[in-house]
Amino acid sequence: xxxxxxxxxxxxxxxxxxxxxxxxxxxxxxxxxxxxxxxxxxxxxxxxxxxxxxxxxxxxxxxxxxxxxxxxxxxxxxxxxxxxxxxxxxxxxxxxxxxxxxxxxxxxxxxxxxxxxxxxxxxxxxxxxxxxxxxxxxxxxxxxxxxxxxxxxxxxxxxxxxxxxxxxxxxxxxxxxxxxxxxxxxxxxxxxxxxxxxxxxxxxxxxxxxxxxxxxxxxxxxxxxxxxxxxxxxxxxxxxxxxxxxxxxxxxxxxxxxxxxxxxxxxxxxxxxxxxxxxxxxxxxxxxxxxxxxxxxxxxxxxxxxxxxxxxxxxxxxxxxxxxxxxxxxxxxxxxxxxxxxxxxxxxxxxxxxxxxxxxxxxxxxxxxxxxxxxxxxxxxxxxxxxxxxxxxxxxxxxxxxxxxxxxxxxxxxxxxxxxxxxxxxxxxxxxxxxxxxxxxxxxxxxxxxxxxxxxxxxxxxxxxxxxxxxxxxxxxxxxxxxxxxxxxxxxxxxxxxxxxxxxxxxxxxxxxxxxxxxxxxxxxxxxxxxxxxxxxxxxxxxxxxxxxxxxxxxxxxxxxxxxxxxxxxxxxxxxxxxxxxxxxxxxxxxxxxxxxxxxxxxxxxxxxxxxxxxxxxxxxxxxxxxxxxxxxxxxxxxxxxxxxxxxxxxxxxxxxxxxxxxxxxxxxxxxxxxxxxxxxxxxxxxxxxxxxxxxxxxxxxxxxxxxxxxxxxxxx
Numbered sequence: 001x002x003x004x005x006x007x008x009x010x011x012x013x014x015x016x017x018x019x020x021x022x023x024x025x026x027x028x029x030x031x032x033x034x035x036x037x038x039x040x041x042x043x044x045x046x047x048x049x050x051x052x053x054x055x056x057x058x059x060x061x062x063x064x065x066x067x068x069x070x071x072x073x074x075x076x077x078x079x080x081x082x083x084x085x086x087x088x089x090x091x092x093x094x095x096x097x098x099x100x101x102x103x104x105x106x107x108x109x110x111x112x113x114x115x116x117x118x119x120x121x122x123x124x125x126x127x128x129x130x131x132x133x134x135x136x137x138x139x140x141x142x143x144x145x146x147x148x149x150x151x152x153x154x155x156x157x158x159x160x161x162x163x164x165x166x167x168x169x170x171x172x173x174x175x176x177x178x179x180x181x182x183x184x185x186x187x188x189x190x191x192x193x194x195x196x197x198x199x200x201x202x203x204x205x206x207x208x209x210x211x212x213x214x215x216x217x218x219x220x221x222x223x224x225x226x227x228x229x230x231x232x233x234x235x236x237x238x239x240x241x242x243x244x245x246x247x248x249x250x251x252x253x254x255x256x257x258x259x260x261x262x263x264x265x266x267x268x269x270x271x272x273x274x275x276x277x278x279x280x281x282x283x284x285x286x287x288x289x290x291x292x293x294x295x296x297x298x299x300x301x302x303x304x305x306x307x308x309x310x311x312x313x314x315x316x317x318x319x320x321x322x323x324x325x326x327x328x329x330x331x332x333x334x335x336x337x338x339x340x341x342x343x344x345x346x347x348x349x350x351x352x353x354x355x356x357x358x359x360x361x362x363x364x365x366x367x368x369x370x371x372x373x374x375x376x377x378x379x380x381x382x383x384x385x386x387x388x389x390x391x392x393x394x395x396x397x398x399x400x401x402x403x404x405x406x407x408x409x410x411x412x413x414x415x416x417x418x419x420x421x422x423x424x425x426x427x428x429x430x431x432x433x434x435x436x437x438x439x440x441x442x443x444x445x446x447x448x449x450x451x452x453x454x455x456x457x458x459x460x461x462x463x464x465x466x467x468x469x470x471x472x473x474x475x476x477x478x479x480x481x482x483x484x485x486x487x488x489x490x491x492x493x494x495x496x497x498x499x500x501x502x503x504x505x506x507x508x509x510x511x512x513x514x515x516x517x518x519x520x521x522x523x524x525x526x527x528x529x530x531x532x533x534x535x536x537x538x539x540x541x542x543x544x545x546x547x548x549x550x551x552x553x554x555x556x557x558x559x560x561x562x563x564x565x566x567x568x569x570x571x572x573x574x575x576x577x578x579x580x581x582x583x584x585x586x587x588x589x590x591x592x593x594x595x596x597x598x599x600x601x602x603x604x605x606x607x608x609x610x611x612x613x614x615x616x617x618x619x620x621x622x623x624x625x626x627x628x629x630x631x632x633x634x635x636x637x638x639x640x641x642x643x644x645x646x647x648x649x650x651x652x653x654x655x656x657x658x659x660x661x662x663x664x665x666x667x668x669x670x671x672x673x674x675x676x677x678x679x680x681x682x683x684x685x686x687x688x689x690x691x692x693x694x695x696x697x698x699x700x701x702x703x704x705x706x707x708x709x710x711x712x713x714x715x716x717x
Contacts, residue, residue: 022040022041022042022043023041023043025043025054026043026053026054027043027045027051027052027053027054027055027056027057028057029045029046029049029051029057029082030043030044030045030046030049030051030053030054030057031043031044031046045057046082047082047083048060048062048081048082048083048084049082059079059081059082060082061079061084062077062079062083062084063077063078063079063084067086070084070086070103071086071103072086072103072108072109073108073109074088074089074091074092074109074111074132075087075088075089075092075109076088076089078100083102084102085100085101085102086100086101086102086103086107087099087100088109089109089132090132090133091111091112091114091131091132091133091134092109092110092111092112092132093109093110093112094107094108094109094110095107095108095109095110111129111131111132112132113129114127114129114133114134115127115128115129115134120134120136120153121136121137121153121160122136122153122159122160123142123159123160123162124138124139124141124142124160124161124162125137125138125139125142125153125159125160126138126139128150133152134152135150135151135152136149136150136151136152136153136158136160137149137150137151138160139160140184140209141162141163141183141184141185141209142160142161142162142163142184143160143161143163143209143211144158144159144160144161145158145159145160145161146158146159147159162183162184163183163184163207163208163209163210163211164182164183164184164207164211165182165183165184165186165207165208165211165212165213166182166211167182168182168188168205168207168213169213170190171190171216171218171220172220173192173193173196173220173221173222174190174191174192174193174196174203174218174220175190175191175192175193176188176189176190177189177190177191181207182207183207184207184208184209185206185207186206186207187204187205187206187207188204188205188206188207188213188216189203189204189205190203190204190205190216190218191203192218192220193220195222195223195243195244196220196221196222196223197220197221197223197271198218198219198220199219199220199221200217200218200219201216201217201218201219202215202216202217202218203216203218204216222243223243223244223269223271224242224243224267224271225242225243225244225246225267225268225271225272225273226242226271226273227242228242228248228265228273229265229273229275229276231250231276231278231280232280233252233253233255233256233280233282234250234251234252234253234256234278234280235250235251235252235253236248236249236250236251237249237250237251242267243267244267244268244269244271245266245267246266246267247264247265247266247267248264248265248273249263249264250263250264250265250276250278251263252278252280253280254304254305254329255282255283255303255304255305255329256280256281256282256283256304257280257281257283257329257331258278258279258280259279259280259281260278260279261276261277261278261279262276262277262278263276263278264276282303282304283303283304283327283329283330283331284302284303284327284331285302285303285304285306285327285328285331285332285333286302287302288302288308288325288333289325289333289335291310291336291338291339291340292340293312293313293316293340293341293342294310294311294312294313294316294338294340295310295311295313296308296309296310297309297310297311302327303327304327304328304329305326305327306326306327307324307325307326307327308324308325308333309323309324310323310324310325310336310338311323312338312340313340314389315342315343315363315364315389316340316341316342316343317340317341317342317343317389317390317391318338318339318340319338319339319340319341320336320337320338320339321337322336322337322338323336323338324336342363343363343364343387343389343390343391344362344363344391345362345363345364345366345387345388345391345392345393346362346391347362348362348368348385348393349385349393349395351370351398351399351400352400353372353373353376353400353402353444354370354371354372354373354376354398354400355370355371355373356368356369356370356371357369357370357371362387363387364387364388364389365386365387366386366387367384367385367386367387368384368385368393369383369384370383370384370385370396370398371383372400373400376400376401376402377400377401377403378398378399378400379397379398379399379400379401380396380397380398380399381397382396382397382398383396383398384396399421401421401442402421402442402443402444402445402446403442403446404421404442404443404446404447404448405446405448407423407440407448408423408440408448408450408451410425410450410451410453410455411455412427412428412431412455412456412457413425413426413427413428413431413453413455414426414427414428421441421442422439422440422441422442423439423440423441423448423451424438424439425438425439425440425451425453426438427453427455428455430457430458431455431456431457431458432455432456432458433453433454433455433456434453434454434455434456435452435454436451436452436453436454437451437452437453438451438453439451459478460478460539460541461477461478461479461485461534461537461539462475462476462477462478462532462534462539462540462541463475463476463477463478464476465532465541465543466543467530467543467545470522470545470547470548471519471520471521471522471547472517472518472519472520473489473516473517473518473519473520473530473532473543474515474516474517475516475532475541476514476515476516477511477513477514477515477516477534479512479514482512483512483536484510484511484512485510485511485512485534485535485536485537486508486509486510486534486535486536487508487509487510487511487516487518487532487533487534487535488506488507488508488532488533488535489506489507489508489509489518489520489530489531489532489533490504490505490506490530490531490533491503491504491505491507491520491522491528491529491530491531492504492528492529493522493523493526493527493528494526494527495525495526495527496527497665501526503523503526503528505520507520522545522547523547524547524548524549524550524580525547525548525549525550525580525665526546526547527544527546528544528545528546528547529542529543529544530542530543530544530545548668549580549663549664549665549668549669549670550580550663550670551663551670551671551672552580552581552661552662552663552670552671552672553581553661553672554661554672554673554674555571555573555584555659555661555672555674556571556572556573557569557570557571557572557659557674557676558570558572559674559675559676559677560677560678561677561678561679562677562678562679563679563680564679565636565648565649565650565651565679566634566635566636566637566648566649567634567635567636567657567677567679568632568633568634568635569632569633569634569635569657569659569676569677570630570631570632570633571584571627571630571631571632571633571659572629572630573627573628573629573630573631580663580665581624581661581662581663582623582624582662582663582664582665583621583622583623583624583642583662583664584621584622584624584627584659584660584661584662585618585620585621585622585659585660585662586618586619586620586621586622586633586635586641586646586657586658586659586660586676587616587617587618587619587657587658587659587660587673588616588617588618588619588635588647588649588655588656588657589615589616589655589656589657589658590615590616590653590654590655591653591654591655591656591680592615597616597656597658597673599660599671599672599673600671601616617647618644619635619636619641619644619645619646619647620633620641620642620644620646621641621642621643621644622641622642623642634646635649635657635677635679636648636649649679652680653680654678654679654680655678655679655680656675656677656678656679657675657676657677657678657679658673658674658675658676659673659674659676660672660673661673
């Protein structure tokens with residue numbers, strides 16, 4: 001750099017003897033000016049250029065110091081070669097009204113009032129000028145479409161849209177009469193619906209700025225004539241309402257009749273009933289008709305509903321049901337059915353063992369006398385009877401009684417009634433009558449004709465109820481008649497271990513027998529409650545029983561003989577949901593000449609600790625829930641089943657495979673066994689003893705002979 005500088009200086013030095021012309025050395029964009037001290041000329045770059053004036057003058061970028069500093073506020077600065085110019089930002093205009101300017105004359109940018117231009121915000125919009133721009137909002141009756149207020153129509157693409165309230169809806173009980181339009185400020189006029197009247201409120205609704213119709217407070221009430229007018233002595237039949245067009249029909253009440261005039265009133269449109277002019281006059285029956293031999297009890301009033309009561313005169317009695325006559329609405333007295341006949345007591349009352357003293361007359365006041373026959377004595381205070389006004393002879397307590405002595409005694413009975421020569425007996429508590437008469441009568445000979453009643457001790461109709469063999473009911477019937485008794489037997493079964501189980505059945509039985517038996521098909525392992533009702537005796541006895549666990553059915557297997565030490569065996573299980581089997585156990589018996597297998601033996605859970613005395617062991621235990629209707633099982637696969645190790649079988653050794661089905665409920669445990677397979681070819685004899693913990697099931701002997709098939713022999717014990 002120093003070298004260059006020196007070369008530059010030396011280049012400007014004139015050669016000896018010559019005068020340097022400075023102005024000739026000025027740059028094209030420079031001017032030659034006098035020095036301030038008058039010592040000569042100097043080259044200076046022109047305005048808008050910077051440099052040394054001689055070798056270079058380059059363009060000066062005036063805009064680099066910022067548009068606001070060189071051009072003023074709200075401007076943009078544009079550089080040119082050797083100069084620059086200014087422009088106002090959008091929304092502003094230059095004060096000299098020139099598109100471009102240089103602010104050396106005081107020109108500046110001032111805000112443009114866009115709101116001075118009509119329609120700037122569109123229909124319904126109102127403009128508000130802002131610094132450098134403007135914003136729009138909607139006038140009353142308009143709302144912003146596609147935006148929010150305030151908005152700019154160019155940048156926001158929003159506009160003002162007139163408010164439209166839509167079709168005006170009528171108020172309750174009103175109808176729309178007319179409307180000027182559906183936009184803001186328009187009005188809708190309503191009138192009351194037919195049958196209604198305007199009582200209050202405004203009937204004009206105006207479309208509001210919020211797009212809703214407002215202002216209608218019209219209240220219409222249904223035109224009602226109210227209650228129809230009341231007319232003397234009339235009733236009304238109404239059509240059910242009091243609106244215009246409704247009618248009410250008048251009728252004369254009971255005791256009055258329609259003599260003249262209109263009997264219909266109409267509810268008019270002005271809410272008034274038309275006035276009927278019906279006239280109802282009172283009905284009168286006049287004097288009631290007489291009945292022979294009677295007197296009338298009457299208050300001399302003959303209007304409808306008035307009554308007259310007839311009574312027979314003394315010495316006469318009434319015949320017929322009705323002695324009252326009523327004045328009816330037809331203006332006539334109802335005909336009374338009363339007849340008055342002269343009172344006659346007919347023949348005197350007969351008294352046993354006596355004769356009558358009587359003159360033969362039977363009118364009121366006639367008297368008859370009684371006298372006991374020989375051998376009888378009179379019991380009673382009076383011995384005469386008088387014919388009364390009721391046409392009956394007086395009842396007297398005269399009784400001619402023979403002397404029979406002490407009242408008869410019947411075993412297990414007591415006397416409940418004793419009068420004169422009659423005694424009524426009944427059985428004491430705890431006994432009931434068994435045929436025969438319960439009345440003792442003192443005979444004419446003075447001897448009691450004793451009652452034949454027998455009193456037998458009461459016992460329950462169903463007695464000594466018990467159950468035999470878990471299925472048959474036995475009971476004694478305490479019957480007192482030979483007629484058959486109907487019995488209704490109901491038994492309900494449930495299981496502790498099976499909550500969904502429910503066995504409910506009925507049986508009917510009719511029998512004359514004293515000792516009865518009824519066998520029921522009770523299911524095993526079930527708690528039963530059994531009720532027996534003697535229908536005619538209305539007596540019920542109840543007994544409960546628990547059926548025991550049966551020996552499970554022998555499994556259905558496919559017996560096979562194998563040479564392989566890992567045979568797969570097949571079991572088919574009954575699909576019956578009442579199958580009592582709980583689990584299956586698979587036994588492995590190494591063949592050792594003659595062996596004895598007990599089906600009820602528990603088996604050894606660990607074959608690795610077999611003793612010399614018993615080499616059999618359980619190789620698998622499978623619960624019933626793990627078995628479908630069929631199961632395939634591989635012996636010796638080395639897996640665990642129910643906690644038992646399915647140990648591999650030894651090659652070359654002979655085995656029997658036995659399948660045991662086990663039923664277990666509470667403390668009861670029963671089982672049955674079948675031979676499932678033989679593995680190997682050597683012949684031996686196997687005896688299988690199948691004994692359950694509860695009872696002996698049987699002894700099974702199996703003989704395996706060389707060259708022969710396997711034969712099972714069953715013998716019940």
